[in-house]
Amino acid sequence: MQTLADKYYSFTGAVCNSVKHLDGLPPLLFRVLLFFPFWEAGTRKFANFESTSNWFGNSEWGLGLPFPDVMTFLAASTETVGAVLLLTGFAVRWITIPLMITMLVAIFAVHLDNGWFAIAQSTDPEISERLSRARTILQNNGNYSWLTEKGNIVILQNGIEFAATYFIMLLSLFFTGAGRYFSTDYWLSKAFPHKK
Helix, strand or coil: CHHHHHHHHHHHHHHHHHCHHHCCHHHHHHHHHHHHHHHHHHHHHHHCHHHHHHHHHCCCCCCCCCCHHHHHHHHHHHHHHHHHHHHHCCCHHHHHHHHHHHHHHHHHHHHHHHCCCCECCCCCHHHHHHHHHHHHHHHHHCCHHHHHCCCCCCCECCCCHHHHHHHHHHHHHHHHCCCCCCCHHHHHHHHCCCCC
């Protein structure tokens, strides 16, 4: 049994060593994927600053957060600047911290009561019934083929799925860093190596 284990470890080591130079690819892909939602969310908050601040501050139909103007500015700045830093691979470990905090606030203050899924599952009988009714209304009173040519009609559940996924990706980047070859952090570490 030990011989089999040794062969397994030897083979795994050889395979992993042969692709080690590609270990910067997953962090790069995470960074690029995260750029888009954070850039969109941050720039949208800036573009709709007043309405976002009203939603942040109102306890009846919003989040009821204190200092809503400050919170809106901080969230929008974190997301916008964070998107740029992630894309360029600069200060990635540092920017993941406020971005993870932003995701935790989104999870617990906005999405948690809606469950896990961002898009409601059509296998749920209640959701299926609503979708069927919506299709009937749209087919009878609208241009259904035009409405659905880019995708199916869905019900937005607005659960924690995306915020939790982004949090996990950011947590991974916190531990791995920006990755080699395709990040500013990597090239800065080569140009200015840490002296112990």
